[in-house]
Amino acid sequence: MKREKVSTAVIRRLPRYYRHLEELSLAGTERISSQALSAAMGLTASQIRQDLSCFGEFGLQGYGYNVENLRREIGEILGVNRGHRAILLGAGNLGRALMANFHFDRCGFTLEAAFDVDKALIGQTVAGVPVLDVAELETYLKKHPADVAALTVPGPVAQELTQRLAQAGVGGIWNFTNVELAVPPTTAVESVHFADSLLTLSYMILKG
Amino acid sequence: MKREKVSTAVIRRLPRYYRHLEELSLAGTERISSQALSAAMGLTASQIRQDLSCFGEFGLQGYGYNVENLRREIGEILGVNRGHRAILLGAGNLGRALMANFHFDRCGFTLEAAFDVDKALIGQTVAGVPVLDVAELETYLKKHPADVAALTVPGPVAQELTQRLAQAGVGGIWNFTNVELAVPPTTAVESVHFADSLLTLSYMILKG
């Protein structure tokens, strides 16, 4: 194993590997070669072996990889068994859609609470998750530390809330606003930029 | 200008440039150098000039770039003035969140209709957009061709609907399901994989 620093290109492929292996495992496939997996995913076999070699030796010469074993190993690398805790800020349409539809648990997260400013929403429960007053954010986090906060609030309040979250020790921000968030180096940000995605598609339908 | 084929790395930066330039323009900034823009975006000046040179010469020696002009040019490249038409399939929580909150128009799209199977939703209007019966999809598209379809349906029906959309001439699919869609070469797919994004964040909070 070559444990140099792992490039973001590799890291971004890990969830895809994980997803494919989940499906293979669910379909009852027991073993797979890098060749077969690469064909299914549109990569090269070489790349898959190269990627995995950043983290360890998970295969067997002449055999390939045990699907369930590799799935578990990659899950371990991604941290799906760490019992991560999440909160959500902004229980508007998008926030409630995530609460109702997104399977946090499949990523190894428990969504423990949502926060909003709207008195009409505070006190409600969405998909089993209580909506609390954002004024209580710090008090809540002191009692129930969270690893990650999903940020589904209006753009103008995104940066201010980010600061409060970082201050309160939340390690990662899952950003759904179109704001480029400034964070201290101890806080990670992963953004889902809908507009960037749609504009990319807009470009693609003009060309290719 | 070197008009070779533009790499996806460059294409994925275009929406970011566009977004930053919108903000600068809105803030009344008239001109900017590649140096200043790169500092604001966390890139190198060289990279920005290199990226832009794929599409033309938009700057002026000794001056830099006119913000509003560059914004418009990049908008043109991305196709925001093409009057693209969109439909949406699946008016559940996520679909309605997009309808209510996402500014299709800021990306140059008009969201013209949504489709669902749920009789309780069909006939309703969400944020001014009618929800139609998905059984009428082909009939509708014959009368009102769409450039792009947002796919916010349950995983199991995603592939089947993708085929119907491609068949009906929809050029791009904005995929919010966690299904890896198979499409003919004439159809573009851009996926927003929430789970991949959260798993990436999960990895980041363990390391970095």
Add this chain to the structure above:
DNA sequence: TAGATTGTTAATCGATTAACAATC
């Protein structure tokens, strides 16, 4: 054993950065 397939090293390819002549 023979065939298959890994993990890793070396070769290639592509993307980013640096440098600079051109010129506003």
Add this chain to the structure above:
DNA sequence: TAGATTGTTAATCGATTAACAATC
């Protein structure tokens, strides 16, 4: 004019692909 900054060519860096000895 002098200073600034572009667009582009060349140099560097990093990521992907190919090749192959090791070995199940």
